[in-house]
Amino acid sequence: MENSNDTRTTDTKTLRRAVVLGFVMIFLAACLLLTILKLQTVDYEKYQNKVINQLTTESEVLAERGKIYDRNGVLLATNITTYRLFISPRTIQSLSQENAKQYDVIIATGLSSIVDSVSYENVLKQTTYTKYLDRTIARNLKEDVAEEIRIFIDENGLQDMVFLQAGATRYYPQGTLACHILGFTGADGSGQYGIELQYNSVLSGTNGKYITARDSHGNEMPDEYQSYIEAQNGSSLTTTIDIYVQSSLEEQLKTTYIESGGKERASGIVMDVNTGEILAMATYPDFDLNDPRKLNDDSAKILSDSGYLEDSDEYLALKQELQLLTWSNKAVTEIYMPGSTFKIVTAAMAYEENLVKENEHFSCPGYHVVAGRKIRCHKVEGHGSLTFAEGIQQSCNPVLMMMGGRIGQEKFYNYFKSFGYLEKTGIDLPGEGVSIFYQPDKFSVLDLATSAFGQNFKISPLQQLSAVSAVANGGYLVTPHVVKEVIDEQGNVTQTYGTQIKRQVVSGETCNTIATILEEGVSGTGGAKNAYVAGYRVAAKTGTSEKIDKANQMDDGKDYYVCSCVGYAPADDPQIAVLILVDEPTKGVLYGSYVAAPYLANVMKTVLPYLGVEAVYTDRELENLAVETPDVTTWSASYAKKYAEDMGFEIEIVGSGNIVRSQSPAAGTKVESERAKLILYTDTGADRPLVAVPDLIGKTAVAANETLANRRLNIRIEGTNNYLSGTGAVAIKQSHEPGTLVEAGTVITVTFRNLEGDEG
Numbered sequence: 001m002e003n004s005n006d007t008r009t010t011d012t013k014t015l016r017r018a019v020v021l022g023f024v025m026i027f028l029a030a031c032l033l034l035t036i037l038k039l040q041t042v043d044y045e046k047y048q049n050k051v052i053n054q055l056t057t058e059s060e061v062l063a064e065r066g067k068i069y070d071r072n073g074v075l076l077a078t079n080i081t082t083y084r085l086f087i088s089p090r091t092i093q094s095l096s097q098e099n100a101k102q103y104d105v106i107i108a109t110g111l112s113s114i115v116d117s118v119s120y121e122n123v124l125k126q127t128t129y130t131k132y133l134d135r136t137i138a139r140n141l142k143e144d145v146a147e148e149i150r151i152f153i154d155e156n157g158l159q160d161m162v163f164l165q166a167g168a169t170r171y172y173p174q175g176t177l178a179c180h181i182l183g184f185t186g187a188d189g190s191g192q193y194g195i196e197l198q199y200n201s202v203l204s205g206t207n208g209k210y211i212t213a214r215d216s217h218g219n220e221m222p223d224e225y226q227s228y229i230e231a232q233n234g235s236s237l238t239t240t241i242d243i244y245v246q247s248s249l250e251e252q253l254k255t256t257y258i259e260s261g262g263k264e265r266a267s268g269i270v271m272d273v274n275t276g277e278i279l280a281m282a283t284y285p286d287f288d289l290n291d292p293r294k295l296n297d298d299s300a301k302i303l304s305d306s307g308y309l310e311d312s313d314e315y316l317a318l319k320q321e322l323q324l325l326t327w328s329n330k331a332v333t334e335i336y337m338p339g340s341t342f343k344i345v346t347a348a349m350a351y352e353e354n355l356v357k358e359n360e361h362f363s364c365p366g367y368h369v370v371a372g373r374k375i376r377c378h379k380v381e382g383h384g385s386l387t388f389a390e391g392i393q394q395s396c397n398p399v400l401m402m403m404g405g406r407i408g409q410e411k412f413y414n415y416f417k418s419f420g421y422l423e424k425t426g427i428d429l430p431g432e433g434v435s436i437f438y439q440p441d442k443f444s445v446l447d448l449a450t451s452a453f454g455q456n457f458k459i460s461p462l463q464q465l466s467a468v469s470a471v472a473n474g475g476y477l478v479t480p481h482v483v484k485e486v487i488d489e490q491g492n493v494t495q496t497y498g499t500q501i502k503r504q505v506v507s508g509e510t511c512n513t514i515a516t517i518l519e520e521g522v523s524g525t526g527g528a529k530n531a532y533v534a535g536y537r538v539a540a541k542t543g544t545s546e547k548i549d550k551a552n553q554m555d556d557g558k559d560y561y562v563c564s565c566v567g568y569a570p571a572d573d574p575q576i577a578v579l580i581l582v583d584e585p586t587k588g589v590l591y592g593s594y595v596a597a598p599y600l601a602n603v604m605k606t607v608l609p610y611l612g613v614e615a616v617y618t619d620r621e622l623e624n625l626a627v628e629t630p631d632v633t634t635w636s637a638s639y640a641k642k643y644a645e646d647m648g649f650e651i652e653i654v655g656s657g658n659i660v661r662s663q664s665p666a667a668g669t670k671v672e673s674e675r676a677k678l679i680l681y682t683d684t685g686a687d688r689p690l691v692a693v694p695d696l697i698g699k700t701a702v703a704a705n706e707t708l709a710n711r712r713l714n715i716r717i718e719g720t721n722n723y724l725s726g727t728g729a730v731a732i733k734q735s736h737e738p739g740t741l742v743e744a745g746t747v748i749t750v751t752f753r754n755l756e757g758d759e760g
Contacts, residue, residue: 331462631667
């Protein structure tokens with residue numbers, strides 16, 4: 001009986017275990033079924049993608065970036081075909097084992113010998129990353145290099161191991177031209193600076209994809225496992241920039257920067273005063289858009305003179321600092337004290353509020369006392385008695401301070417704001433600088449006095465030109481812009497950017513008054529005489545501001561200046577406004593009238609005729625216009641002499657023949673009309689008389705011309721005014737060194753400047 005009970009107990013235990021085990025098995029089966037169900041339903045897409053990712057490689061198909069044009073359709077930025085070189089380490093390893101061949105060494109040796117920037121060691125290292133199907137070796141390879149690689153691949157049977165992928169690289173046909181406006185793209189093709197950054201989403205388009213299935217050995221699977229998503233190319237842009245105007249501006253900035261020994265770069269803008277279109281904008285020194293990371297000569301010299309060891313932390317930090325500074329668009333991103341160029345705006349406030357009477361006189365003893373503080377005029381001995389108009393033309397600080405007092409703090413502040421100085425201009429370029437001015441409740445009487453003549457606050461060059469353009473165009477503050485149109489792939493204009501008027505700041509009557517005053521300051525005896533252009537009425541104002549913060553920071557006893565000139569023309573129907581600025585000039589006369597005004601005049605002289613603005617000469621200007629020498633070769637000597645004398649030339653005949661065989665200067669050469677000399681040679685092969693060029697530096701134009709004429713030489717005047725009519729300008733440069741022997745009749749080009757100091 002005991003055995004029977006034991007048996008029954010054992011059977012019961014076994015049964016219970018079986019039941020428990022059964023339930024466990026059922027539970028596990030249920031869990032497994034639920035997991036399978038979850039994998040096939042809820043997580044299906046997740047694990048499917050994992051499998052696909054293991055079996056496929058995805059290559060990005062880059063969209064072609066849109067082009068950039070100037071306003072006349074000249075190409076400024078485009079794309080050229082380049083290639084990405086890459087390898088498949090996994091395939092290299094598997095095929096090396098399969099064929100018992102050192103493909104890694106073959107590939108490393110071959111590619112390093114073809115591509116200059118690729119080293120044997122780096123390629124060999126890349127072949128060891130066998131968990132990857134794609135390792136980039138080099139980018140932006142040109143077609144000739146790509147062709148060498150194709151030949152190498154074919155000769156060595158490397159079609160499944162080494163690959164070339166065609167793509168596009170940004171290319172700038174004009175090199176350095178407009179570099180600070182255009183900006184450039186990075187390694188990934190996205191915009192980094194300028195228009196390229198501002199309009200990156202418009203230009204870049206949408207990339208596509210090329211998906212290729214591969215087996216476990218890395219070999220491509222049939223076409224049915226491949227897919228292609230087409231890229232959507234970017235749109236193109238037509239800018240407001242005119243490359244002729246841009247070239248002219250850049251040439252003048254470079255010249256003044258070099259001649260004045262600029263330390264902190266030069267900058268300039270040319271703007272249509274009525275539309276806000278930027279025709280040109282530049283900063284010098286510039287950089288090569290096709291190699292933006294290469295330092296320009298000025299920056300490279302600073303780096304080499306630093307004394308830092310190459311590749312040291314200090315060296316690399318300075319290099320990066322210099323690069324960032326070089327890429328910065330000074331006209332937009334940096335701020336400065338405008339100095340006396342701001343007097344245009346103060347004058348506009350005064351006339352708009354009817355605070356000054358016509359011919360009202362003021363007295364300048366050389367200073368003005370405000371809140372117990374004596375603030376000096378740039379002319380320490382004082383201007384004496386002068387009208388308000390003369391105060392602007394002579395850039396008298398006391399006169400402007402007195403007028404600031406009449407305007408008052410509240411009105412001055414409101415006008416300052418209305419002219420756009422307390423807000424960004426809204427230009428379609430990145431990184432626009434923000435002005436520094438007083439808070440309304442902190443704007444004291446003393447602050448008002450110094451602000452009235454443009455000191456102790458900072459604005460951007462673009463803000464200043466925008467405000468002056470408002471004075472030029474009848475009082476309307478417009479938004480400056482650099483893009484005119486967006487164009488799709490088919491050439492259709494999809495968006496336009498026109499004139500945006502923010503508000504009217506002052507009346508047209510006020511603007512006409514200011515234009516007359518400024519123009520008379522250029523054509524008369526004002527401080528902006530060097531901005532004169534014969535045939536065109538230029539309204540301009542020069543400025544020389546002290547960099548007080550820099551002087552305090554350096555504490556070296558030196559003075560630091562920003563020299564500038566702003567102007568617009570024609571004064572009676574303004575079309576363009578120009579600003580030229582040199583930061584920290586170190587050579588010559590450190591005034592805006594000397595460093596900036598002549599170069600603004602050169603821009604005006606080049607650009608206005610190009611834009612179709614006709615020159616209208618006064619009788620005085622017509623009398624002093626340069627003349628072209630006639631072609632009298634093969635003429636009888638007597639007739640040629642009479643003809644040339646009737647044109648106003650002094651004639652000298654050399655030789656005993658009756659026919660003119662040659663002449664000096666050659667036909668078509670421009671010379672000043674006063675005492676122009678023409679030498680006629682009547683004997684073939686006769687010796688030409690030689691004369692020594694005199695030293696003309698420091699002489700007035702009248703004296704220089706007389707000196708040259710007495711030596712049987714001609715003069716060609718450069719500068720800004722026709723100084724033969726007599727002014728205080730003197731020669732600062734001549735085309736031939738003193739003592740040089742030249743043929744009689746040779747034209748000596750002499751550059752003149754008015755050296756009278758102007759504003760502080």
